[in-house]
Amino acid sequence: MMDANEREVYRAAIHGDREAFEMIIRTQSRPLFAIAYGILQNREEAEDAVQDTLVKAWKSHWRVRDPEKFPAWLCMIARHRARDVFRKRRPVSISEIPETVESEPTDTTIIDRQLHSALASLPEIHRAAISLRYFEEIDYATIENRLGLSNGSLRGILGRALATMRKQLKPALASEQP
Amino acid sequence: MTIHDEIDNYLAADLHNELSEDEQNALHSHLVECADCRKIHQETKIMNKVLEEKFTNEKPDSAFEQRLLAGFRNRISNRPGTIAKFIVDLMRLRATQIAAVAAVLLALVQVGRLITGEGPRSLRNREYDVREEFAQRSASISHGRNASDPKAKKTEQEGGANFADTYRKDDITRLGVRTPTDLILKVPASAGAGRSQYATKNAATAPAQEKGESTPENDDEKMVAAAPPEPQTEASPAAAAVLGNRKLIRNATVELEIVSFDQAVQKITAFASEEKGYIATTSSEKQENGKLKGEIVVKVLPENLDRFLQKIRGLGELKNQTLGTDDITKSYFDTEARLKNARMMESRLIDMLKKKSDDINDLLQVEKELGRVREQIEQMQGELKFWDSQVQFATVTISLAEKDLEAAAKYLLKERAQLALYTPEVEKVYNDLKGLASPKVQITNAQLDRDNTGRVSAKVSMLIAPEESEGVIAKAKAMGRVENFQVQTERVAQGGEEMSENATTKRDKVELNITISRDEQEQAFQETSLRIRTSSVDEKAKKLRDLAEKQNGRVRNSSFSRDPDGREYANVSLRVPMKNYNALMQSLDSLGKVENVSVQRQDRSGGQIDEANAPADLSIQVYSQGNIVSSDTGLIATLRRTIAQSAGAIMWSLRMIGVAIAFLAPWIAAIVGGIWILRRIRNRRS
Numbered sequence: 001m002m003d004a005n006e007r008e009v010y011r012a013a014i015h016g017d018r019e020a021f022e023m024i025i026r027t028q029s030r031p032l033f034a035i036a037y038g039i040l041q042n043r044e045e046a047e048d049a050v051q052d053t054l055v056k057a058w059k060s061h062w063r064v065r066d067p068e069k070f071p072a073w074l075c076m077i078a079r080h081r082a083r084d085v086f087r088k089r090r091p092v093s094i095s096e097i098p099e100t101v102e103s104e105p106t107d108t109t110i111i112d113r114q115l116h117s118a119l120a121s122l123p124e125i126h127r128a129a130i131s132l133r134y135f136e137e138i139d140y141a142t143i144e145n146r147l148g149l150s151n152g153s154l155r156g157i158l159g160r161a162l163a164t165m166r167k168q169l170k171p172a173l174a175s176e177q178p
Numbered sequence: 179m180t181i182h183d184e185i186d187n188y189l190a191a192d193l194h195n196e197l198s199e200d201e202q203n204a205l206h207s208h209l210v211e212c213a214d215c216r217k218i219h220q221e222t223k224i225m226n227k228v229l230e231e232k233f234t235n236e237k238p239d240s241a242f243e244q245r246l247l248a249g250f251r252n253r254i255s256n257r258p259g260t261i262a263k264f265i266v267d268l269m270r271l272r273a274t275q276i277a278a279v280a281a282v283l284l285a286l287v288q289v290g291r292l293i294t295g296e297g298p299r300s301l302r303n304r305e306y307d308v309r310e311e312f313a314q315r316s317a318s319i320s321h322g323r324n325a326s327d328p329k330a331k332k333t334e335q336e337g338g339a340n341f342a343d344t345y346r347k348d349d350i351t352r353l354g355v356r357t358p359t360d361l362i363l364k365v366p367a368s369a370g371a372g373r374s375q376y377a378t379k380n381a382a383t384a385p386a387q388e389k390g391e392s393t394p395e396n397d398d399e400k401m402v403a404a405a406p407p408e409p410q411t412e413a414s415p416a417a418a419a420v421l422g423n424r425k426l427i428r429n430a431t432v433e434l435e436i437v438s439f440d441q442a443v444q445k446i447t448a449f450a451s452e453e454k455g456y457i458a459t460t461s462s463e464k465q466e467n468g469k470l471k472g473e474i475v476v477k478v479l480p481e482n483l484d485r486f487l488q489k490i491r492g493l494g495e496l497k498n499q500t501l502g503t504d505d506i507t508k509s510y511f512d513t514e515a516r517l518k519n520a521r522m523m524e525s526r527l528i529d530m531l532k533k534k535s536d537d538i539n540d541l542l543q544v545e546k547e548l549g550r551v552r553e554q555i556e557q558m559q560g561e562l563k564f565w566d567s568q569v570q571f572a573t574v575t576i577s578l579a580e581k582d583l584e585a586a587a588k589y590l591l592k593e594r595a596q597l598a599l600y601t602p603e604v605e606k607v608y609n610d611l612k613g614l615a616s617p618k619v620q621i622t623n624a625q626l627d628r629d630n631t632g633r634v635s636a637k638v639s640m641l642i643a644p645e646e647s648e649g650v651i652a653k654a655k656a657m658g659r660v661e662n663f664q665v666q667t668e669r670v671a672q673g674g675e676e677m678s679e680n681a682t683t684k685r686d687k688v689e690l691n692i693t694i695s696r697d698e699q700e701q702a703f704q705e706t707s708l709r710i711r712t713s714s715v716d717e718k719a720k721k722l723r724d725l726a727e728k729q730n731g732r733v734r735n736s737s738f739s740r741d742p743d744g745r746e747y748a749n750v751s752l753r754v755p756m757k758n759y760n761a762l763m764q765s766l767d768s769l770g771k772v773e774n775v776s777v778q779r780q781d782r783s784g785g786q787i788d789e790a791n792a793p794a795d796l797s798i799q800v801y802s803q804g805n806i807v808s809s810d811t812g813l814i815a816t817l818r819r820t821i822a823q824s825a826g827a828i829m830w831s832l833r834m835i836g837v838a839i840a841f842l843a844p845w846i847a848a849i850v851g852g853i854w855i856l857r858r859i860r861n862r863r864s
Contacts, residue, residue, distance in 0.1 A: 022247060022250070025243065025246055025247055026247070029243055029246045030242070030243075033238050043236060043238070047246075050246060051250070051253075054250050055250060059254075059860070062269070115229070115232055131233065133194060134229050134232075135233050135236075140194070155190070155191050158187070158194070159184070159187030159190040162186060162190045162222055162225055162226070162229075163186035163222075165225055165229075166222055166225045169225065
C-alpha cells in the first residue's frame with residue numbers, strides 16, 4: 001500500500017517533525033488542491049483552503065496514530081475546510097460567478113460555463129473524485145483511500161458522474177463535435 | 179448485471195485505464211455488438227477529453243508548492259517547543275494518557291467518597307482502631323516500658339512506628355537477641371520500609387537499653403543456677419537423722435461398714451493390743467431399727483500405724499479412710515526454747531527473792547512476776563507433754579456402722595385423693611359434702627368462692643379414716659359429674675430410709691380434696707371443628723342454631739364476618755352432651771357441604787367419666803365461596819405489583835445515574851473547559 005520510506009515520513013510528521021511535514025506539503029498539496037477545487041470550483045479559494053488545511057493538520061498532527069491513515073486524514077481536513085468555505089461564500093457566489101464568466105464570451109467559455117454548472121450540480125464526493133482523477137491522474141484505489149470510500153465504489157461514482165455530465169453537456173458537446 | 183447496464187462505469191474506467199484485461203475484452207466485444215453503447219462510448223470519450231482539457235487548464239502552477247510552503251512557514255513559526263508543545267507531546271504518549279485517565283478516575287472516586295462520606299472515614303477509623311489496640315497490647319506486654327513513650331499515638335505513622343518498635347523490643351526480650359543488626363531483622367515484614375528506617379534509628383539506642391535490662395535477667399539466671407543444690411541436701415543420707423528429730427503427729431480416720439458391731443469391737447481391741455496400742459474410747463448408739471453404730475478411738479505406736487490400718491480393713495467394707503500427719507517440729511522446739519527462757523527467768527526471780535529486799539513493794543512485785551512466769555512454765559510443760567503423747571501414739575478414729583443401718587423400721591401409707599366435680603348447682607353439692615362430716619370424716623377446709631362475674635366454685639378438703647375412705651369417696655363422686663379423679667399413694671418410711679423386708683405398713687388417714695365448679699367451665703370431652711360451605715351463610719347459621727337447640731345443645735358464642743374478597747364467615751361454637759353428638763353431626767349435612775372435620779378427643783385417665791353426659795364442643799364455620807381470585811392475587815394484581823417493582827427499580831437506577839452524573843458533571847465540565855481554554859490560547863498564539 002504505502003512504501004516504507006513514505007510511511008517513515010508520515011510517522012515523523014505525526015511525531016512533530018517539521019521537515020517531514022514540509023516534505024508532505026510538497027508531495028500531498030496537489031491532491032489536496034484537487035479535492036478543494038473539486039468542491040469549490042475556484043482556484044484561489046481552493047489554494048487558501050489547502051493552506052488552511054495544512055496549518056490545521058500541523059497543529060493537530062498528534063491526533064493521528066496510524067501513519068497509513070495520515071493522507072486520508074489530510075484529505076478529510078481539506079474536504080471539511082473546503083465545505084466550510086463553500087458554505088460561507090454561498091450567498092455571494094451566485095451573483096459573482098456569472099459576471100466573471102461573462103467577461104470573456106468566447107466559444108470555449110460557453111462550454112466551460114456549462115461544464116462548470118454541470119460540475120456544480122454533482123454531489124460533493126463526485127466532484128472531489130473527478131478532480132482528483134483529472135488533476136492528478138491518481139489510480140482508483142488511491143482515490144478510494146484518500147476519500148475514505150470502500151473498495152471498488154469509485155468506479156460507480158466516476159461512471160455516474162461522467163454519465164450525468166455527459167447528458168447535461170450533450171447539446172454543447174454536439175456543437176463542438178465535428 | 180451486464181456490461182450494457184453498467185456501460186457508464188465501464189466506459190469511465192476504460193478511459194481511466196482502470197479495467198482489467200478480461201473486462202476490457204468484454205467491453206470491446208460488447209461495443210462491437212451494441213450500437214447504443216457505441217454512441218455513449220463516443221460521447222463519453224468527448225466528455226473525458228473536455229474534462230481533461232478543463233482540468234489541465236485549472237492545474238495549479240509550478241510555484242504552487244512553494245507558495246503553500248511559504249504560507250505554512252509564515253503561519254507556523256519555527257520556534258522550538260514551548261511548554262504547551264511539551265505538554266502536547268507528553269499527551270501523545272499512551273502511558274501519559276492512561277495515567278491521566280486513571281488519575282481523573284481516582285480523583286472522581288475520592289470526591290465521591292468525600293461527598294457520600296461513607297468509605298474513607300470509616301475505613302481509616304477501623305485501621306486506626308486496630309493500630310491503637312495493637313499498640314496498647316504490645317505496650318502492656320512489654321510491661322509498660324514503652325507505655326510512657328510520649329510519642330505514642332501521636333499520629334498514625336508515628337503510632338505505627340512506635341508499635342513496630344515495641345514489637346521489636348518484645349522480640350529482643352523474648353529471644354534474647356543482642357546485636358543491633360539482628361534487631362532490625364526482627365522488625366515484622368509488614369512494618370514496611372518507613373518503619374524499618376525508624377527501627378534503624380532506634381537500633382542505636384537499643385543496645386544501651388539492653389545492657390540495663392540484661393542485668394536483672396542475669397541475676398535471675400544466677401539464682402536459678404544456685405537453686406538446684408537445695409533439694410540435693412534434702413535428699414542426702416542425713417535425711418533420716420533429721421526425720422528422727424522431727425515431731426510428727428499422725429492421725430487416721432477409718433469408716434467401716436460391718437455386720438456385727440460387737441464382734442468388730444472385739445477384733446479391734448485384739449488388733450490394738452497386738453500393735454502395742456490401746457483403746458482410748460468407744461461409743462455406740464442403737465438405731466430405731468435395731469442396728470448399731472459407733473466410734474472407737476485407738477492409740478497405736480506411730481510405726482505400727484500402717485500395719486494396724488491394714489488389719490482393720492479386713493473387718494468389713496471400708497467406706498472412707500484418711501491418714502494425716504501434722505508436723506509440729508517448729509512449734510515444739512519453739513515452746514521448748516521459751517520454756518528454757520522461762521525457767522531461767524524463774525531462777526533469777528528466785529535469786530531476787532533470796533536477796534531479801536526491804537521494800538515490801540518490790541517483794542510483792544517480784545512474787546507477782548514469779549507467779550506469772552511459773553504459770554507460763556506449767557502451761558508450756560503441759561503443752562509439751564500433750565505433744566509428746568500425741569507424737570508417741572498415733573490416733574486412729576474408727577467409725578463403725580452395721581449393715582442396713584438405714585433400713586426403715588415401719589411404713590406409713592398416705593393416700594391423697596383429688597376429685598374435680600362439675601355440677602349445675604355448686605352450692606348444693608358443697609353443702610351436701612359438708613354434711614358428710616362425722617367422727618371418722620373430718621372436714622379440714624371448706625370454701626365457696628364467687629368471683630365478680632358471678633361464677634361459683636368451691637373447695638372442700640377432708641381427712642377420712644382409712645376404713646371409711648372408699649364409701650365417702652363414692653358418695654362424693656355421685657354428687658356431680660366427675661371430671662378428674664386422682665389418687666396418690668405414698669409410702670413413708672419411718673426410722674430409716676432404705677427398704678426393709680420385715681417392717682410393718684400402716685394406713686394413714688386419707689386426704690381428699692374436692693373442687694366443685696359449674697359445668698360451663700368444664701373442658702369438653704370431645705372437640706370437633708368443621709366447616710360448612712354454603713351460599714347463604716346467614717340463613718344457614720340460624721338454622722344451625724335451631725338444630726343445636728333441638729339436640730339439647732347450647733350455643734356458646736357465634737360471630738359473623740365478611741372479608742374483602744366477599745367471603746362470608748359465620749363461626750358458631752356449640753356444646754352438646756355426648757349422647758346427642760352423633761345425631762347433631764348427621765343433621766349438619768342438611769346445611770351444606772361439610773368439610774375439614776377434625777375431632778379431638780380428650781381421653782382422661784384415672785377417672786370414671788359419665789360419657790353420655792360429657793360435653794362435646796363443636797366449632798362450626800359456615801362460609802361462602804366468595805370471589806375465586808382475591809384482589810391481591812391473580813393476573814392484574816401480579817401485573818400491578820410487577821410494574822410497581824420495575825418502576826421502583828427504574829427510579830432507583832435513575833437516582834444512581836443522577837448521583838453518578840453529580841459526581842462526573844463538574845469534572846467533565848472542568849476538563850472540557852480546560853481543553854477549550856488551552857485550545858483558545860494556542861489558536862491565539864498561532
